[in-house]
Amino acid sequence: MNIPAPQRKLTIAKAMAEALAQEMTGDDRIIVMGEDIGRLGGVFGNTAGLLDRFGSARVRDTPISETGFISAAVGMAATGLRPVVELMFVDFFGVCMDAIYNLAAKQAYFSAGKVACPMVVMTSVGGGYGDAGQHSQCLYATFGHLPGLKVVLPSTAYDAKGLMLAALRDENPVIFMFHKALQGMGWLGTVPGSITHVPEQPYEVAIGKAAVVREGGDVTVAGLGITVHHGLGAAKALRGEGIDVEVIDLRTIAPLDRETVIASVRKTGRLVVVDDDYRHCGLAGEVIASVCEAGVVLRAPPVRLAHPDIPIPFAPSMEHAVLPDTDKVIAAIRRAMEVDR
Amino acid sequence: MYEKMHQSRLFESRIKEAYFEGKSPLFNMAKGPIPGEMHLSNGQEPCAVGVCEHLTDGDFVTATHRPHHVAIAKGVNLRAMAAEIFGRSSGLSGGRGGHMHLFDPAVNFSCSGIIGQGLGPAVGAALSFALQGLPHIAVAFLGEGAANQGAFHEALNLAAIWKAPVVFVIEDNGYGISVAKRHCTAVARNSDRAIAYAMPGIHVDANDPDLIHEAAGTAIARARSGGGPSLIEIVTTRLEGHFIGDQEGYRPDGEVAALAAIDPIPAYRARLEAEGVDPALLDEAEHIAAAAVADAFAFARGSEMPSAAQALEAVFVERTAA
Ligand SMILES: Cc1ncc(C[n+]2csc(CCOP(=O)(O)OP(=O)(O)O)c2C)c(N)n1
Numbered sequence: 001m002n003i004p005a006p007q008r009k010l011t012i013a014k015a016m017a018e019a020l021a022q023e024m025t026g027d028d029r030i031i032v033m034g035e036d037i038g039r040l041g042g043v044f045g046n047t048a049g050l051l052d053r054f055g056s057a058r059v060r061d062t063p064i065s066e067t068g069f070i071s072a073a074v075g076m077a078a079t080g081l082r083p084v085v086e087l088m089f090v091d092f093f094g095v096c097m098d099a100i101y102n103l104a105a106k107q108a109y110f111s112a113g114k115v116a117c118p119m120v121v122m123t124s125v126g127g128g129y130g131d132a133g134q135h136s137q138c139l140y141a142t143f144g145h146l147p148g149l150k151v152v153l154p155s156t157a158y159d160a161k162g163l164m165l166a167a168l169r170d171e172n173p174v175i176f177m178f179h180k181a182l183q184g185m186g187w188l189g190t191v192p193g194s195i196t197h198v199p200e201q202p203y204e205v206a207i208g209k210a211a212v213v214r215e216g217g218d219v220t221v222a223g224l225g226i227t228v229h230h231g232l233g234a235a236k237a238l239r240g241e242g243i244d245v246e247v248i249d250l251r252t253i254a255p256l257d258r259e260t261v262i263a264s265v266r267k268t269g270r271l272v273v274v275d276d277d278y279r280h281c282g283l284a285g286e287v288i289a290s291v292c293e294a295g296v297v298l299r300a301p302p303v304r305l306a307h308p309d310i311p312i313p314f315a316p317s318m319e320h321a322v323l324p325d326t327d328k329v330i331a332a333i334r335r336a337m338e339v340d341r
Numbered sequence: 342m343y344e345k346m347h348q349s350r351l352f353e354s355r356i357k358e359a360y361f362e363g364k365s366p367l368f369n370m371a372k373g374p375i376p377g378e379m380h381l382s383n384g385q386e387p388c389a390v391g392v393c394e395h396l397t398d399g400d401f402v403t404a405t406h407r408p409h410h411v412a413i414a415k416g417v418n419l420r421a422m423a424a425e426i427f428g429r430s431s432g433l434s435g436g437r438g439g440h441m442h443l444f445d446p447a448v449n450f451s452c453s454g455i456i457g458q459g460l461g462p463a464v465g466a467a468l469s470f471a472l473q474g475l476p477h478i479a480v481a482f483l484g485e486g487a488a489n490q491g492a493f494h495e496a497l498n499l500a501a502i503w504k505a506p507v508v509f510v511i512e513d514n515g516y517g518i519s520v521a522k523r524h525c526t527a528v529a530r531n532s533d534r535a536i537a538y539a540m541p542g543i544h545v546d547a548n549d550p551d552l553i554h555e556a557a558g559t560a561i562a563r564a565r566s567g568g569g570p571s572l573i574e575i576v577t578t579r580l581e582g583h584f585i586g587d588q589e590g591y592r593p594d595g596e597v598a599a600l601a602a603i604d605p606i607p608a609y610r611a612r613l614e615a616e617g618v619d620p621a622l623l624d625e626a627e628h629i630a631a632a633a634v635a636d637a638f639a640f641a642r643g644s645e646m647p648s649a650a651q652a653l654e655a656v657f658v659e660r661t662a663a
Pocket of ligand 1: 035064092095406454456488514516517583
């Protein structure tokens with residue numbers, strides 16, 4: 001008899017915490033550090049329960065000393081531990097960037113590959129809830145630009161668990177971003193599509209692999225994090241008009257899975273990239289350039305939908321106007337469909 | 342000072358009321374007339390008024406993610422500040438910055454949401470005043486949690502070698518979000534750290550505006566007379582959660598219930614009355630404070646939302662013709 005496995009719907013926060021707990025159980029080299037990650041279980045819930053289970057030697061609340069504890073993680077990673085550090089908001093990285101881009105990212109290179117840097121850096125990204133210019137950024141491109149770092153961002157709880165397990169097993173520094181609008185914290189409001197079935201058994205989602213989350217023949221919409229959900233919403237809305245949208249979740253910013261996007265655009269001939277990070281020198285531009293370099297013949301100019309090059313404004317009347325959303329993706333798809341050459 | 346403390350407290354209570362509009366029964370930070378995080382300063386008013394009472398509009402003050410009490414004590418335009426927090430076009434930055442990013446150049450006030458990052462600008466402003474021969478000084482406010490940030494130590498050393506006219510004021514409310522000071526700071530008193538930077542470290546062990554005023558007076562006089570920087574740590578109290586919505590499960594049992602008894606505002610009023618201040622005068626001060634707050638909120642709520650096009654403005658400042 002074929003009994004379907006029961007569905008376990010988890011939020012991204014719970015999926016991350018489950019992955020951490022499972023891997024920590026089997027690997028006592030993993031230690032978790034950061035502000036408010038212990039007793040509080042993380043401002044975003046992704047370390048909930050770890051302190052009780054693994055104790056204060058392995059789960060450490062730190063002072064607000066990011067330069068200190070993030071560079072300490074690099075030393076731990078060089079000497080046999082596998083640290084996981086959290087810095088609440090990606091906006092806060094200015095104070096400790098040296099440890100990330102000059103130490104962690106270059107440990108392998110400077111040691112000719114002899115010293116690995118197996119560490120995971122967790123941080124939240126994204127706005128849309130009025131937290132203004134120092135608490136709403138994405139900075140995908142800032143981190144994606146730096147050689148020696150892997151950068152991931154799940155759009156569902158399923159991917160969050162799998163990517164976290166892959167990150168914990170990687171020998172290199174992985175920046176694990178999670179989007180506040182998808183995290184599943186009651187006080188933030190959560191896009192329902194991010195709460196998905198998550199198998200109990202450990203599994204990996206490969207770093208560096210994008211996913212076609214909806215197949216379609218007319219236009220490719222590539223996004224990541226929350227913009228995948230905007231893409232899916234737009235695809236649904238346009239189905240009635242006979243526009244068949246393929247949606248790609250990039251899932252990893254670095255290394256970027258160019259092949260999956262290129263293959264899709266070869267099929268559809270049209271490309272819309274949606275990115276809630278700043279537009280200039282951004283991920284959307286990188287994706288479009290990769291498709292063009294591959295010589296894919298486009299039926300219409302590619303469309304880039306991103307946050308304009310201004311700090312993220314506070315007032316909802318301004319913030320909502322500048323952030324990508326489903327309606328703006330629909331408009332961008334219409335623009336891509338207008339031309340046919 | 343009593344009037345300013347009262348004004349600050351009323352301001353925060355009105356903010357709290359407005360913040361919950363549209364957010365209950367299901368609390369969601371994105372909703373209501375004031376979205377985003379909100380860090381109230383209830384309980385910490387004595388620190389702000391005790392220090393700022395000594396300052397002029399020209400003196401430069403940087404505050405933190407918990408800035409309202411300091412802004413009010415420094416004399417930031419209350420209408421424009423309220424309007425900013427409501428995200429209106431009449432706000433200090435036209436609704437671009439919100440509650441953690443209040444800039445009022447008329448009284449040289451600014452704040453930032455990144456921990457420890459207001460200290461450097463204060464040191465710079467202080468040296469700038471000295472180099473320009475101006476009589477002003479600078480004051481940087483920070484939480485006790487921020488004293489573990491590298492920028493704190495760099496700024497103190499810099500201020501000392503430059504003999505900059507700056508005062509660093511630590512508001513020790515015992516917590517950095519959920520983490521208690523004793524779990525994250527190696528010394529019991531941050532004022533002891535001053536010795537490492539060859540400056541006076543003053544510890545004020547009471548959330549009392551008069552004692553704070555006295556301690557700040559010494560430090561500010563030293564700065565104004567070219568004597569260099571000082572560090573003050575004040576033991577104060579955060580009567581609210583870290584932000585509105587904080588469940589505060591990390592506080593020991595009974596701590597929240599005991600907070601009302603250590604509220605510095607009724608305590609100050611009682612003391613003033615005991616010292617013979619006419620209660621009618623104190624009532625009068627409360628009325629003036631209430632009227633100012635009511636006026637600011639009416640102004641804020643009556644102001645327009647900024648347009649989408651305004652979001653694109655003011656990223657850069659144009660060069661002015663010489
Ligand atoms: C560089 C940086 N790290 C972390 C944070 C997150 N954060 C915001 S407030 C806070 C606690 C601050 O504690 P304290 O300095 O004591 O000030 P208080 O909140 O008690 O007023 C933390 C960790 C931040 N804003 N900036």
